[in-house]
Amino acid sequence: MDGSCNYQGDWKRFFLFCGTKPVKLSATDAGTESADLPNNHTGRYLTTHGSALTSTGNSLLLWKTLVLGIAGILLFLTPVQKLHAQTDCLSCHGDTTMQDAAGHNVGVNGDTFKASVHGGLACKDCHTNIKAYPHPDKVEPVKCVACHADEVANSAGSVHASVPGHTCASCHGDIHAVFPKGDPKSNVYPLNVPRTCGTCHGDANVSKQHSMTNVYPAYMDSIHGFALSKEGLLVSANCTSCHGSHHILSHNDPQSPTNKANIPATCGTCHAGVVTDYMAGVHGKAIAAGNMKAPVCTDCHTAHAISQPSTALSTPLCGSCHADKLTTYRDTFHSHVSSLGTYVEVARCSDCHGSHEILPASDPRSPVAPQNLITTCGKCHQGANASFVQYQPHANPHNRHQSPILWFIQFAMGMLLLGTMSFFVLHTVLWFIRSEVERAKRGSAKGEKDV
Amino acid sequence: MSNVKSSADEIAVHGQESERYYTRFNGLQKCLHTVLFIAFLGLAATGLPMRFSTNIWAQKFALYSGGFGVLLWVHKICGVALTIAFLVNLKDLAERVLIKKEKGIFWGPTSMVPNFKDAGDMLKNFAWFVGLGEKPKIERYAYWEKFDYWAVFWGVTIIGSSGYAMWFAPFFARFLPGWALNAAQIIHSEEALLAVMFIFSIHFINAHLRPDCFPMDMAIFTGKITEEEFKTRHPQEFERLKAEGKLDEKLTTKPEKSLIVLSQVIGFLAIAVGLILLVLTVVAYFRE
Numbered sequence: 147m148d149g150s151c152n153y154q155g156d157w158k159r160f161f162l163f164c165g166t167k168p169v170k171l172s173a174t175d176a177g178t179e180s181a182d183l184p185n186n187h188t189g190r191y192l193t194t195h196g197s198a199l200t201s202t203g204n205s206l207l208l209w210k211t212l213v214l215g216i217a218g219i220l221l222f223l224t225p226v227q228k229l230h231a232q233t234d235c236l237s238c239h240g241d242t243t244m245q246d247a248a249g250h251n252v253g254v255n256g257d258t259f260k261a262s263v264h265g266g267l268a269c270k271d272c273h274t275n276i277k278a279y280p281h282p283d284k285v286e287p288v289k290c291v292a293c294h295a296d297e298v299a300n301s302a303g304s305v306h307a308s309v310p311g312h313t314c315a316s317c318h319g320d321i322h323a324v325f326p327k328g329d330p331k332s333n334v335y336p337l338n339v340p341r342t343c344g345t346c347h348g349d350a351n352v353s354k355q356h357s358m359t360n361v362y363p364a365y366m367d368s369i370h371g372f373a374l375s376k377e378g379l380l381v382s383a384n385c386t387s388c389h390g391s392h393h394i395l396s397h398n399d400p401q402s403p404t405n406k407a408n409i410p411a412t413c414g415t416c417h418a419g420v421v422t423d424y425m426a427g428v429h430g431k432a433i434a435a436g437n438m439k440a441p442v443c444t445d446c447h448t449a450h451a452i453s454q455p456s457t458a459l460s461t462p463l464c465g466s467c468h469a470d471k472l473t474t475y476r477d478t479f480h481s482h483v484s485s486l487g488t489y490v491e492v493a494r495c496s497d498c499h500g501s502h503e504i505l506p507a508s509d510p511r512s513p514v515a516p517q518n519l520i521t522t523c524g525k526c527h528q529g530a531n532a533s534f535v536q537y538q539p540h541a542n543p544h545n546r547h548q549s550p551i552l553w554f555i556q557f558a559m560g561m562l563l564l565g566t567m568s569f570f571v572l573h574t575v576l577w578f579i580r581s582e583v584e585r586a587k588r589g590s591a592k593g594e595k596d597v
Numbered sequence: 598m599s600n601v602k603s604s605a606d607e608i609a610v611h612g613q614e615s616e617r618y619y620t621r622f623n624g625l626q627k628c629l630h631t632v633l634f635i636a637f638l639g640l641a642a643t644g645l646p647m648r649f650s651t652n653i654w655a656q657k658f659a660l661y662s663g664g665f666g667v668l669l670w671v672h673k674i675c676g677v678a679l680t681i682a683f684l685v686n687l688k689d690l691a692e693r694v695l696i697k698k699e700k701g702i703f704w705g706p707t708s709m710v711p712n713f714k715d716a717g718d719m720l721k722n723f724a725w726f727v728g729l730g731e732k733p734k735i736e737r738y739a740y741w742e743k744f745d746y747w748a749v750f751w752g753v754t755i756i757g758s759s760g761y762a763m764w765f766a767p768f769f770a771r772f773l774p775g776w777a778l779n780a781a782q783i784i785h786s787e788e789a790l791l792a793v794m795f796i797f798s799i800h801f802i803n804a805h806l807r808p809d810c811f812p813m814d815m816a817i818f819t820g821k822i823t824e825e826e827f828k829t830r831h832p833q834e835f836e837r838l839k840a841e842g843k844l845d846e847k848l849t850t851k852p853e854k855s856l857i858v859l860s861q862v863i864g865f866l867a868i869a870v871g872l873i874l875l876v877l878t879v880v881a882y883f884r885e
Contacts, residue, residue: 476651479763479782485650487665529767536775537766543783555780559787566748566791570799573741574807576726581808583728 232256234279235269247283259322272321288321290314300392309356317342334391337374339384340365347385364450381416388412388449404449407433409442417443423502441467446501464495471495474540491526498522498539619827619847622820625689630817632682633749634867639675641793641874643668648786649881676760683753706837707737709747715740734833741803752792759785790882797875801868818860819852 236256238244244253259265270276275286291298294314306312318324318333319342325332333342340362346352348362365371365385373382388404395402403412410433414421424430424443432440446463447453461484465472475481475495483492498514505512513522519535527534542548543556622630646655646668659665693699701707719740721733738746759781762769766778804814809830816822827835838844 477782479647482647482650483665483669486646486656486659486668492665527767531767531770533773533775534767534770534778537770537778538776541776541779543779549776549779551776552779552783555783556787559784559791563787563791563794567794567799570741570795573723574799574802576723578802578807580726580728585808 232259232269235276239269254322261325262322263324263326264321290321297392304392304394305396306394316346334386336380336382336384337378339386340371340374343385359450361450364448368450368452369454370452383416387415406438406442407436409444413443420502427500427503427505429504439467460494460496471540474542477541477543478539480539493526493539497525616851617824618821618849618851619824619844620820620849621816621822621827624820625685627817627820629682629686632678636675636679636682637792637796638867638870639671640679640789641797642870643672643675644786644789645793645874645878645881647672648790649878652877652881654877655881673764676757679753680757683750683757706834709738709743711740711743711747715743734836735831736833736837737831739831745800745803748792748795752788756785756788756792759788790878793874793878794882797871797878801871805864805868813861813864815852815857815860815864818864819856821849821852 236254239252239254240256242251242253242255244251246252264272272288272290272292273285274289274292275282298314301307301314306316315321323331325335327334327336329335330337332338344362344366347358348360350360352358353360366375370383373379374384390403395404397404397406399405400407402408410421410424410430421430425434429440429442433442446460461472461475461481465475480493484494500513505515507514507516509515510517512518520530520532523530523535523537538549538552541552543552546553646652646658647665649655650659659668662668690702694702703710704712714736718733718735721730722740724730725732762773762778762781763785770778804810804817805812816826822830835844838847
């Protein structure tokens with residue numbers, strides 16, 4: 147059959163079609179017959195206009211002729227017929243290559259559709275303005291809202307509402323092949339969600355066009371993405387776990403689960419233990435008190451890449467807020483190792499201060515509380531004693547009032563350097579000039595070396 | 598100056614081949630200097646990336662050399678080598694003073710200890726620099742050479758002790774207060790910075806790049822100097838030995854060509870490494 151032909155009003159081909167390709171009934175439509183019956187002579191078949199027939203062997207041709215005749219007469223008498231079931235529509239649209247005048251595919255795979263979540267519905271339940279055949283050339287768009295009022299309402303308030311062409315189908319795919327979200331065939335099955343969102347959010351051009359970060363690659367390389375794509379872990383966070391599905395809001399929106407104030411709760415949906423620790427620490431308390439300068443989960447771990455800030459990156463990360471502490475840390479041996487050592491374990495911020503439950507030194511539970519220092523330092527420095535832990539890991543020798551002794555030592559060493567170098571630079575420069583002058587004076591003196 | 602001219606005439610008469618050589622440094626001194634400069638280069642090359650660890654060159658160097666662990670290991674090895682050289686020097690001194698009962702180690706014309714003549718030499722030298730008066734007559738060790746020696750002596754002591762304090766911090770913390778460990782790091786790194794800047798600029802110019810010495814003073818490598826060098830660089834010592842009649846004891850053979858070439862290669866390699874480190878250090882220091 148020529149898939150590109152326009153069936154509308156093509157009466158001759160319509161008759162041919164009815165006569166040569168009977169459509170098999172499904173169990174629902176046929177009532178008593180099994181849908182699994184092979185397409186043989188014992189099956190019940192339905193012609194285009196709903197007459198049920200039982201064909202047996204050689205009588206098929208006879209029946210066909212008869213049906214054609216009746217159909218022809220019926221059509222002649224009543225050119226516009228009422229449509230009753232999927233099968234009526236599928237007799238034409240069942241050809242999956244079918245296109246309309248504008249070239250859009252209007253074919254529907256009947257089998258897939260019947261298996262889909264919408265399989266129990268009649269075509270006209272959604273295509274509400276098609277009541278009879280032949281139907282108008284232009285059909286109204288389907289309104290999902292008729293059934294899915296909440297979802298559509300939620301989507302209308304989401305960031306996707308303003309995106310032209312972003313419809314239900316953008317995420318759910320072909321509406322004739324929608325499956326429940328627990329079905330691995332579904333576009334919104336947890337393991338398929340990143341791919342679905344990644345259609346746009348993994349496309350560098352689309353991201354650029356909407357001035358967004360192209361987050362898909364970062365997510366896929368993250369611990370979440372890895373667990374999901376490599377291990378097939380259903381509980382691993384996918385896009386919707388943090389962003390929601392229909393009611394996706396900008397992180398600037400206070401209602402959004404990705405709004406800074408809501409991040410701990412959002413991550414805590416899964417990471418309950420960590421969030422409990424976090425909320426007990428100084429950062430969690432600050433956020434709870436409304437101090438949005440304090441870091442939430444994503445400030446240290448990032449949102450999509452979920453980095454593990456145990457690397458050298460952690461020091462500038464903490465230092466982006468604690469600049470003075472980073473400066474003093476930079477002066478220490480810990481930092482020198484941290485900056486250079488790829489293969490050496492060394493104390494970085496979290497090794498002493500903890501990470502989620504960071505407590506001030508005044509809190510007796512804090513690892514940097516004076517009474518806990520021997521234990522904390524002793525993690526690396528075997529044999530650390532009370533005197534050893536008096537070492538100041540954030541000493542500031544540039545501050546006279548904070549560390550007067552160290553300030554004096556630093557000052558004295560600086561003066562020694564300055565004094566020595568000044569004296570000898572002067573000595574050397576003068577000497578150099580004098581030697582050159584002497585040499586120039588005796589330029590003509592044969593073979594005599596300058597003294 | 599007449600002396601110089603007459604010696605030059607002498608050389609012209611007898612030809613280059615007959616130029617006489619005198620011993621300036623003994624085997625132990627040459628050996629200690631060799632250990633010292635190799636260890637120093639190793640310490641500087643591994644220590645500077647630590648001191649300026651946030652600089653990109655420091656991080657690249659650490660990355661390509663195998664990471665911080667390797668740097669620190671090389672640093673410690675060199676530190677130990679330098680410590681041994683230092684102790685050998687002390688042992689040699691003790692031996693000469695206590696066993697051989699050698700005189701003039703702590704005071705006198707051949708002593709390393711600064712004396713009034715050195716102060717006078719320095720003032721005279723400055724006067725000569727600006728065109729006032731004659732050059733001072735230098736004895737066995739010039740005041741800037743004594744400074745080099747004591748700078749290393751002091752440097753090894755202070756950098757070494759602070760280095761060991763950091764290396765074995767929990768052990769040293771048994772005797773030292775906690776802040777001493779902070780102080781140890783400041784002293785170690787600042788004194789080392791001074792040493793690096795001094796050696797790679799002042800010492801290099803004095804011993805290599807100065808027009809008098811250019812391209813390189815070979816004395817510390819061969820242990821020998823020519824009669825002309827002796828007369829011009831250490832006139833006082835030359836005259837004293839001549840007067841004492843001990844000059845001939847110092848006479849030696851011409852250094853082997855291969856030794857000179859080897860010394861020059863090593864010397865220039867050291868200069869190249871030193872100058873690169875100096876540039877990086879100075880840039881990083883002033884950017885801090």
